[in-house]
Amino acid sequence: MTLPAPLAEIVDDFGAVGDSDRVTLLLEFSRELPELPEHLHEESMEPVPECQSPVFLSVDAADSDSVRLYLTAPPEAPTTRGFASILHQGLDGASAEEILAVPADFYHALGLDSAVSPLRLRGMAGMLARIKSQVRTQTGNGPGTPARST
Structure with a gap:
């Protein structure tokens, strides 16, 4: 599986703990989702309707070598917020090419399938x-085409 180094490290962290500790780790991630910068507001961000909770995201790929991600999820939705934080920590600053290469179902490697409902996992897939x-x-890359170099 091709993952940017920070996301691969997160997957390894989840793989290193037992089933019960994976949920605890997910909750730790939920507390680490950064606040939005002042110039962004939820109204100007894309909603993620695949999520059960209100999740919004924005991507800045002006520099395709260092894509910036902004995600927001309510504190009262710790699972969803944890997924948003994993994606932020694992992909923020990655290149467009690295992000586009992440498998759509990479989240199975986190080992949360038995602890989190399939509906919630689909929410993470929707965010990605x-x-x-x-x-x-x-970046002008159609589906299935690699990101262009600049």
Whole structure:
């Protein structure tokens, strides 16, 4: 599986703990999602309707070598917020090419399938799909084409 180094490290961290500790680790991630910068507001961000909770994201791929991600999820939705934080920590600053290469189902490698409902896992897949869509749109890469070098 091709993952940017920070995301691969997160997957390794989840793989190093037992089933019960994976949920605890996910909750730790939920507390680490950074606040939005002042120039961004949820109204100007893309909603992620695949999530059960209100999640919004924005991608800045102006520099395709260092894509910036902004995600927000409510504190009362720790699972969803944890997924948003994993994607932020694992992909923020990665290149467009690295982000587009992340498998759509990478989240199975986190080992949360038995602890988190399939509906919630689809929410994480929805976040990743929307991030990739914004990266493709902003970098001029159609679906299935590698990111262009600059």
